[in-house]
Amino acid sequence: MxxxxxxxxxxxxxxxxxxxxxxxxxxxxxxxxxxxMKHAKAETTPSEYTCPKCGKPLEYRFGKNGKFLSCTAYPDCKFANPVDKNGKMLVAEVTEHKCPKCGKAMVKKSGRFGVFLGCSDYPNCKTIMKVDKTGAVLPPSPPPEPTGIKCYKCETGELVVRQSKKGPFLGCNKFPRCRTIVSFKKIEELKDLQAKGQWPPKTLDKADEMLGRAKKTAAKKTKKESEE
Known part of the structure; x- marks a missing residue:
């Protein structure tokens, strides 16, 4: 060619x-x-392992995180287990902690954000616990605190107080559909504006102006125009 x-x-x-x-x-x-051609996720390979839940043979499959073991009785049996790079079944480490929901043992697992504890009865129970670097269980995050302030972007949600490593902030309770974030310092000012009927404003530009973002937005536009 x-x-x-x-x-x-x-x-x-x-x-x-x-x-x-x-x-x-x-x-x-x-x-x-x-x-x-067959889809990679549809291809299976027999394994030497048997399902600990139903006794049927386990087979190798491919998922978004790579190779894993799955029960051949799926979907009647949904047992699945990760494997190492050589295809060897990884045995979950059972901990002394009990699931607060179902009472089953919690096992140590690894995810994209690091090590955590998950219920051994997964997927029937999807309870998880966060742990620190030493393996100690961290207290659960407090639920978002309602403020009664309407979200100016989606217009259906409410701004709630959330916690982060840098401290509290205001976020929409419709997250992740709405990703509005407002400085926690604005909470009393926004409550006062809403009580006066001035919040939420009719336009996003007006909201940015009231939140003190108009100058930053204008500065970014000026910088972009000068670069072009």
Missing amino acids: EEQLDKIEEQHLDWLSVLNEFYGPFKKDLENAGKE
């Missing part, structure tokens, strides 16, 4: 005929591939 493209440039060959000559067989190959 590359040689033909060079000839089109050098010898002025008819590029349409060259393209049709290539695309005809390519289209057939593409259609055959769509019919015959």
Whole structure:
């Protein structure tokens, strides 16, 4: 194909005929591939392990996090277990902690945010506990505190007090659908404005102005225009 493209440039060959000559067989190959190729997640490989829940054989499957073991009786049995890079089953470390919801043992697990404790009866029970670097269980995060202040972006949510490493802030209770964030320092001012019927404003620009963001937005626009 590359040689033909060079000839089109050098010898002025008819590029349409060259393209049709290539695309005809390519289209057939593409259609055959769509019919015959199997999706990676649909492929399974037998394993030496048996399901600890129902006794059926376990098989290797591929998911978004890579290879894992799954029960061949799925979906009747939803047992799944991670494996190491060699395909060896990883045995969950049972801890002394009990699930506050179902009373089953909590086991140590690893996720994208690090180590945590999960209920051994997962997926029937999805309780998790956060732990620190030493493995000690951290107290649960306090629930968001309602403020009664309406969210100016989605207009259906309410700003609630949330906690972060840097301290409290105001966020919409419709998160993650609405990702509004407002400084906690504005809480009393916004309550007062809402009591006077001045909050939420009719436009986002007006909201930015009332929140003291208008100057920052204008500065960003000026900087972007100067760079262009």
